[in-house]
Amino acid sequence: MSTNPNILCKSKAFYDEFTRKGVDDVITTHYCPGCGHGILHKMIAESIMDLGVQDKTILISPVGCSVFAYYYFDTGNVQVAHGRAPAVATGVKRSRPGSIVISYQGDGDLAAIGTAEIIHAANRGESMTVFFVNNAIYGMTGGQMAPTTTIGQKTATTPYGRKVENEGYPIKMSELISNLDAPVFVERVSLADVPNRNKTRAVVKKALQNQVEGKGFSFVEVLSACPSGLKMSPVQTNEWVKATLHNIFPIKNFRDNTATAQSSFKKDASSNKEEVLKALNLLDQTTDYKPSVDKSKFADQNVRLAGFGGQGILSAGSTLSVLAMYEGLETTWIPSYGPEMRGGTSNCHVRVSNKRIGSPLVETPNVLIAMNGPSLEKFESIVKKDGVIIVNSSIIDKKVSRKDVKVYYVPLTQISTDLGVPAAQSVAGLAAYLAATKVIPVEKLEYVVHKSLKRKELADKNISIIRKVAEHVGGQ
Ligand SMILES: Cc1ncc(C[n+]2csc(CCOP(=O)(O)OP(=O)(O)O)c2C)c(N)n1
Incomplete structure (x- = not known):
């Protein structure tokens, strides 16, 4: 791998080869073409290197398509049960306060089975960075409705389209989290086109930088394409993300208290x-x-x-x-x-x-x-x-x-x-x-x-x- 900064190459926070357990000849990603996870992984890996925190980073990967994040990130890795990443991240961060802890989660993981964990970790202001991949569908299990599925959207479990009367409204996690007092940084971004990706890259880095500076809980919701789950081509999916998701889930910064936030590393709270x-x-x-x-x-x-x-x-x-x-x-x-x-x-x-x-x-x-x-x-x-x-x-x-x-x-x-x-x-x-x-x-x-x-x-x-x-x- 080149050390010349002018030569583009894969981030060193990734393994050289993505070898997978029990599959000798597969050295490539398991993500589908057009999937947002790979793009976001790249941005996180690059930000980790930009901030010089590879040795300190512990990535908590969820259940969902990104379950295999540990095949890619050459950092500390913990794979956890569905929805529990913020709880495990809390334990990891409190026991290793000098580490940079990332809770990486999909919409099924964070906004359905793990709703309690994310709300309470946010409410405690845990010093962690959460990346929330909102692709409006359960990707891994074959395209079932997610809490963020849009009204009218057809999925494996809403074959006639999501109906408010039956399944309620799409849940807006950034809005919910930013109504809590403790989080210091909450932003929604998108991977649907190049300008949005450039913006996302900067926000990903900022959310990690906040943690490096001990600023507290940062939450980044990333609107993302899942061509397989949504049953569209990658190009069509990104168009759909822009035309549909951007309207329901506005791209914006909901909170940025990082300038005034005090360092909020949790002290060893155990009693003596x-x-x-x-x-x-x-x-x-x-x-x-x-x-x-x-x-x-x-x-x-x-x-x-x-x-x-x-x-x-x-x-x-x-x-x-x-x-x-x-x-x-x-x-x-x-x-x-x-x-x-x-x-x-x-x-x-x-x-x-x-x-x-x-x-x-x-x-x-x-x-x-x-x-x-x-x-x-x-x-x-x-x-x-x-x-x-x-x-x-x-x-x-x-x-x-x-x-x-x-x-x-x-x-x-x-x-x-x-x-x-x-x-x-x-x-x-x-x-x-x-x-x-x-x-x-x-x-x-x-x-x-x-x-x-x-x-x-x-x-x-x-x-x-x-x-x-x-x-x-x-x-x-
Ligand atoms: C306790 C438990 N319940 C259900 C499942 C089945 N399951 C695996 S992944 C998944 C949904 C993942 O969707 P999401 O978080 O949106 O991630 P994506 O695959 O879209 O990236 C579900 C329900 C499981 N593995 N464990």
């Missing part, structure tokens, strides 16, 4: 340990706590606590997280509810680590605390090899069938009930786990329970339960 402990009314109680864990040697704990609503599963999970915070470890806790609040299934995911935690989800736990039969049935198979399963043997008759995990059968409900606090059965499960694994000394759980329960009598009963359980596990 002090804030969390304060919210839990525990801040002033941590001073006399002496951590026991050697953080450098701590092995990640990915725990699932599961049972039925009312067993105290969620609060036991959060107790483990609080204990982890006392120890100065990183931790996350998220609940997962069944449809019912009481009497239904209930489980939570707790992670504890000596490193920052990326995702709070525990898909393959190394610890399962199963408080009832359905929970054991549901989660036994996902526990990692060499993991630990604590079985509440008061309720669960069944034995664990796996041979590659360590199992402790403890009558958690029985012990808690006998010692006067049935609601402590999940804390008892926690005690069994700590006593079995010794990842954090079980006495430290006593400390946390003691500090967090205001009524001394109740705290004392909980502590007796913890000790009894620890004794039971010690004997196994």
Whole structure:
């Protein structure tokens, strides 16, 4: 490839060859002749190089014809589920604030299945650039009606033409987005002819430049041709875009606050340990706590606590997280509810680590605390090899069938009930786990329970339960 700027050549933000997975001899684009995606790809790639951000760019590609954007762009790439690009872009940008994040979406993707994602990302003013390809049709799936399909337009799903009475009006996304307070830049452009393409090229670059300058949410709607979906020649399609789409979706800038917008990189919005402990009314109680864990040697704990609503599963999970915070470890806790609040299934995911935690989800736990039969049935198979399963043997008759995990059968409900606090059965499960694994000394759980329960009598009963359980596990 030439380095002489006077020689026209393909942007370096594209791969040299577009080799496709499993298809050895295809090194060319998969887009149909006359499709707008290729043109817009080229403009984005050139702007990336103009701005010198190839190494920082992460392109989020959608479901739709542009699903394969990662075959073309030599940048970071994430391919996401239909409509979810702005949500994933939010996560990518917040976790890598120095990156340039592009959410690239079609009209089915952005204005139908992903309406909620785009509206809320725009409303939060996420620092990202969105390219919205409006070709008034679902291209990839064979020409079904899109939310932007025009009145009277025939598609595979509106064979007699779109009717307001049946399908409503074409949705105008730029108008909608520009009614929100947060977006800094909203513009609609077109690829229908050369003057419009030249304009689009400048707008694409500006929308990326905004992000380079940390200016916030930029949205560019690109009116685009889909000759295959619209069943016209490329020339006819562009004429149709001009004659029809330009009237319904006026080409214009809806908002440009970039001159005055402050840099809006989202700061790390997560709470720090002090804030969390304060919210839990525990801040002033941590001073006399002496951590026991050697953080450098701590092995990640990915725990699932599961049972039925009312067993105290969620609060036991959060107790483990609080204990982890006392120890100065990183931790996350998220609940997962069944449809019912009481009497239904209930489980939570707790992670504890000596490193920052990326995702709070525990898909393959190394610890399962199963408080009832359905929970054991549901989660036994996902526990990692060499993991630990604590079985509440008061309720669960069944034995664990796996041979590659360590199992402790403890009558958690029985012990808690006998010692006067049935609601402590999940804390008892926690005690069994700590006593079995010794990842954090079980006495430290006593400390946390003691500090967090205001009524001394109740705290004392909980502590007796913890000790009894620890004794039971010690004997196994
Ligand atoms: C969850 C889900 N629902 C539906 C589909 C089927 N589907 C694939 S692409 C598409 C529409 C894409 O249209 P658009 O976003 O306008 O992109 P284009 O293909 O026109 O570029 C649909 C409905 C899917 N893949 N996943």
